[in-house]
Amino acid sequence: MSETTPASGAAEAATEPFRYSSTLAADIESRWQDVWEKEGTFNAPNPVGPLSDATAGAGSVSAKPHSFIMDMFPYPSGAGLHVGHPLGYIATDVYARYQRMNGHNVLHTLGYDAFGLPAEQHAVATGEHPRISTEAAIANMRSQLRRLGLGHDSRRSISTIDPEYYRWTQWIFLQIFNSWYDAEAATARPIAELVAQFESGERPTPDGRGWSELSGTERDEVLGEYRLAYSKEVPVNWCPGLGTVLANEEVTADGRSERGNFPVFKSKLRQWMMRITAYGDRLIADLDPLDWPEAIKLQQRNWIGRSEGARVDFAVSADAAITVFTTRPDTLFGATYMVLAPEHELVDSIVPAAWPAETHEDWKGGAATPAEAVAVYRAAAAAKSDVERQVEAKVKTGVFTGAYATNPVSGESVPVFIADYVLMGYGTGAIMAVPAHDHRDFAMATAFSLPMRCVVQPTDGRGTDPHEWDDAFDTYDSVIVNSANADISLDGLSVVEAKAAATAWLTERGIGEGTVNFRLRDWLFSRQRYWGEPFPIVYDEDGVMHALPESMLPVEVPEVEDYSPHTYDPYDAASSPKTPLSRNEAWVNVELDLGDGVRSYRRETNTMPNWAGSCWYELRYIDPVNTERVVDPANEQYWLGPTEAKPAGGVDLYVGGAEHAVLHLLYARFWHKVLHDLGHVSSVEPFHKLFNQGMITADVYRDERGFPVPAAEIEERDGGYFWQGEAVKREAGKMGKSLKNAVAPDTICEEYGADTLRLYEMAMGPLDVSRPWDTRAVVGSYRFLQRLWRNVVSEATGELVVTDEPADEPTLRALHKAIDGIRGDMSGLRFNTAVAKAIELNNYLVKRGSTPREVAEPLVLLVAPLAPHIAEELWRKLGHAESLVYADYPVADPVYVVDESVTCVVQIKGKVKARLEVAPSISDAELEALALADPAVIAAIGDAPIRKVIARAPKLVNIVTG
RNA sequence: GCCGGGUUGGUGGAACGGCAUACACAGAAGCCUCAAAAGCUUCCGCCCGAAAGGGCUUGCGGGUUCGAAUCCCGCACCCGGCACCA
Structure with missing residues (x-):
């Protein structure tokens, strides 16, 4: 093609002036990013309010189909991004761009989840205010992300540390605080309605006194039993090493803090809680209409852990009974002893003064009296961290309380033990032990020579004497035996039938009832940290709690001398937390007028946990500058409202890592439901479709000592890997700074351009699986874009090389098959195969030798969501004055989709x-x-x-x- | 222990129950070039064979089916989640 002289040709070939090089890519990309920014290309109009599009008119907004496409927002880490971070952001951007080209009004933005421990720890270490380091980190991430050409509506980008954002976090807290759950109506209601019931006497107070006779703190106690956000002395996970308490979800299975890996102890402390358990049933049932991965739904169901069973009363005296929860009321005749959690409140009242005659020596724990045995065992249990409990789980420990209870069906007197294998937080904190048919009870019974009785017919050939067994027989697929008294016989019934029969019998007698129990616990909502949202709560001089009025929000994070929580020796279980905010006395003690004149108050000094800001940010994206309301109902209805396609409403697509399967997603669903119940949002669920993107992994190279060495400096030869001449071992791992294998997106952008990076990340494999990063392979995507460029533009002149002849039939077939396939792939988020099909079509054109305009134009549009900058540039060169962001995505002509x-x-x-x-x-x-x-x-x-x-x-x- | 998910060339990965290995990386050869780069062309699962051709192949073992990477049963290994939850 080139007819230049050899001399100039040589010079020119090396630097074809219009070749799609990294330099040209950088030029194209920054130019288009500027255009998009200047023109507000990705600003999505709202139906009403400041973000409504005055020129378009509300009618045109609501007439358009619309999509709300959202990422799980990032924590702005000071370390900056590596190429793994933007995977999901690129995917949502591709999909958002695709939907815009399908005529959708697309809400797509990205905010920052900016309260958090790393910034606080940095502040403790350096004395620099966390706001400064956090805002610097946000600025850095913004510029890194800007280079990727993500089509975000920047007007809607929020940050959780912005007082104008967290005023609404505090406002929502107040909504939750000021409501209670009406189980009969299955909805949250204002606490004022409950107060009215108490005032009128319609609902009696716990001790029967009139509402007006109760003191302020007594009323607090009563209402605290109902409020959806309440403060209470509760057994919590106290982590002395971090100086804060932790939610169950933040404690690992081996009883350590997820962050820092410090031991965690059970300690009774006054803390803020969220009554998420009230929503257990709805949180399970409402998963059904959601378009979420089944695995995630399952994880949530397991976490909530709904189990059906019965409550049964075992009398311990004429006027006292121990209530147990069991899922096996069918085995009631086999209950030969009972166990209470060591902390159970009934323990003290049932313990007799002396050991009953003939008490087994092993049951006494070496103590002279039951009270002493109980006290010693309790102290030992409390001092044990969960790690120790975990390690010792196989060996059952416990002591006899000296008390006996009556099995309500057999009439037998059964000994009552305390043991730490029974947890205070689950069920009633008490169990009936059926050693023959429960592994744990069997282990306990074996260790303490407790009686056992077989009441479920073994089906595996073992005999009916449990003392000869190696372990409990716990099959459901058998029949009941040995279970009859004068009134009832369960013998011969299947396990399922017997459950129902036993439950009915208990209900009839008023000594039990069918019930549902949840594994889910109430959510511990306070932390002893500096860098979090303060609670909008104050206490008066009598210690009575007062919610601040809306007009006093936000309660801003005060300045303090020292940001650190008071930490202790990690093993000091007896320590208790001191909050950083309490250091600022001038802030803590305030004079306020809360309606009855100016009085002195003390502020709540705990802060909210990290999750708070992420529990509702989808709502603020919708109406980020609304100063009157958390979100305008018209805007919420428009973006999130229930429709036929999404019966519970919610964000159309929410993409993020599976590590948030339980915590964030469960908390956000809970808050959303409360807001729904209180009439603030029309949607029942926050996220209609959830997609979990996989992780980008990377090879880790370790030297002889096992330390990671810089992956970028590895030489590969003779089938081995070497670093500075030394043989090193390769293994698969996460990408990150600590493993010395992080690749920054900036590096790839410099070498190839953002379009190449986007394309490569999308082409690597299916979005939902993890895949290893391979810098070497990135060039494949780069070559594709170069071939695409060459098919449209001359590298020598920069002029168009497309032809104006009509395309022949085989070419049209190749085009329309590609359109058809890519559309399907895009809709299904199968971007890897979409890329393959675009490459195929482009390769077809390379082979063909020339590109008809008729094919070039749709090809550019097809590629536009994936590689938007080069597509805009080519579109402009093809003679279009307008950006292609809102151009129509090509539609396949069915005539050409089938082969000849x-x-x-x-x-x-x-x-x-x-x-x-x-x-x-x-x-x-x-x-x-x-x-x-x-x-x-x-x-x-x-x-x-x-x-x-x-x-x-x-x-x-x-x-x-x- | 319980609950999920996975296992396809040297590598990342494609395949409504119907041509296994699309697309890409790596590798090989060729064209172009004084040369290199870039580009283009061809080859590239394994075994036998000079070739033509033949046989085998989707972790392993069974089954269903005219036909299985795909559905069912069992097993092995890997990755996640939960874990004394009565």
């Missing part, structure tokens, strides 16, 4: 023996005849008889011989 002829394979007994080129419209009969006439087929059949012929026109014929 298709290859039909002829199988003989399932093995391919011949191929035929046939028309797609061929009938089964014609195809069969054609196949049987084919010489290769005739030869392959030989003289074997034909038993059967299966024809599936137009693709396959299978001949069964013999």
Whole structure:
């Protein structure tokens, strides 16, 4: 093609002036990013309010289809991004751009979840205010992300540390605080309605006194039993090493803090709680209409842990009973002892003064009296961290309380133990032990020589004497035996039938009832930290709690001398927390007028946990500058309102890591439901469709000592890996600074451009699986864009090289098949195969030798969501004055989607023996005849008889011989 | 222990129950070039064979089916989640 002289050709070839190089890519990208920013290309209009589009008019907004496409927002880490971070952001951006080109009004933005421990720890270490380091980190991330060409509506980008944001976090807290759950109506209601019931006497107070007779703190106590956000002395996970308490979810299985890996102890402290358990049933039931991965739904269901069973009363004296929860009321006749959690409140009242006669020595724990045994055991249990409990889980420990209870069906007197394998937080904190049919009870009974009785017929050949067994028999698939008294017999019933029969019998007698229990606990909502949202709560001089009025929000994070929480020796279980905010006395003690004149108050000095800001940010994206309301109902209804396609409403697509399967998603659902119940939002669920993107992993190279060495400096030779001449080992791992294998997106942008990075990340594999980063392979995506560029633009002149002749039929077929396939892939978030199809079409054009405009234009549009900058540039060169962000995505012409002829394979007994080129419209009969006439087929059949012929026109014929 | 998910070329990965290995990386050869780069063309699962061709192949073992990477049962290994929850 080039007719230049050898000399100039050589010079020019090395630097084709209009070649799609990294320099050109950088130029194109920054130019288009500026255009998008200047023109507010990605600003999505709201129906009402300051973000409504005055020129378009509300009508045009609501007439358009619309999508709310959202990422799980990041914590702005000071370390900056590596290429793994933007994977999800690129995917949502591709999808958002695709939807815009399908005529949608698309809400797509990104905010920052900016309260958090790392900034606070940095502040403690350096004395620099966390706001300064956090805002610097946000600025850094913004510029890193800007280079990727993400089409965000920057007007809607919020940050959780912005007082104008967290005033609404505090406002929502107040809504939750000021409501209670009406279980009968299955909805949250204002606490004022409950107060009115108490005032009128419609609802009696716990001790029967009139409401007006109660003191302020007594009223607080009463209402605290109802409020959806309440403060209470509760057993919590106290982590002396961090100086703060932690939610159950933040404690690992081996009893350590998820952050810092410090031991965690059970301690009773006054803390803020959220009554998420009230929503247990709805949080399970409402998963059904959601378009979420089944695995995530399952994890949530397991976490909530709904189990059906019965409450049963075991009398311990004439006027006291121990209530247990069991899922096996069918085995009630087999309950031969009972166990209470060590902290159970009934323990003290049932303990007798002396050991009953003939008490087994092993049951006494070496103590002279039951009270002493209980006290010693309790102290030992409390001092144990969960780690120790975990390690010792196999060995059952406990002591006899000296008390006996009566089994309500057998009438037997059964000993009552305390043991730490029974947890105070689950059920009633008390169990009936059925050692023959429960592994834990069996272990306990074996250790303490407790009686056992078989009440479920063994089906595995073992005898009916449990003392001869190795372990409990816990199958549900059998029948009940040994279970009859004068009133009832369960004998011969299946486990399922017996459960129902036993429950009915208990209910009738008023000594039990069917009930549902949840594994889920109330959510511990306070932390002893500096860098979090303060509670909008104050206490008066009598210690009575007061919610601040809306007009006093936000309660801003005060300045303090020292940001650190008071930490202790990590093993000092007896320590208790001191909050950083309490250091600022001037802030803590305030004079306020809360309606009855100026009085002195003390502020709540705990702060909210990290999760608070992320529990509702989807709502603020919708109406980020609304100063009157958390979100205008019209805007909420527009973006999140329930429709036929999403019956519970919610964000159309929410993309993020599976590590948030339980915590964030459960908390956000809970808050959303409370807001729904109180009438603030029309949607029942915050996120309609959830998609979990996989992780980008990277090879980790370790030297002999096992320390990671910089992955970028590894040499590969002779089938081994070397760093500075030393042999190192390779393993798979996460990408990150500590493993010295992080690759910054900036590096890839410099070397190839953002479009290449976007394309490569999308092409690597399916979005939902983890895949290893391979810098070497990035060049493949770069070459594709270069070929695309060359198909449209001359590298030598920068002029268009597309032809204006109409495309021939095979080319149109290639085009329309690509359109059809890519559309399907885009809609299904299968970007890897979409990229492959675009490459195929482009390669077809390379081979063809020239590119008709008729094909170039749709091809550019097809690629636009994936590689938007180069697409805009080519679109402009093709003569379009407008950005293609709102151009129509190509639609396939069905005439060209099918091939002119298709290859039909002829199988003989399932093995391919011949191929035929046939028309797609061929009938089964014609195809069969054609196949049987084919010489290769005739030869392959030989003289074997034909038993059967299966024809599936137009693709396959299978001949069964013999 | 319980509950999920996975296992396809040297590598990342494609495949409505119907041609296994699309697309890409890496590798090989060629064209172009004084040369290199870039580009283009061809080859590239394994085994036998000079070739033509043949056989085998989706972790392993069974089954369903005319036909299985795909559905069912069992097993192995890997990755997640939960874990004394009565």
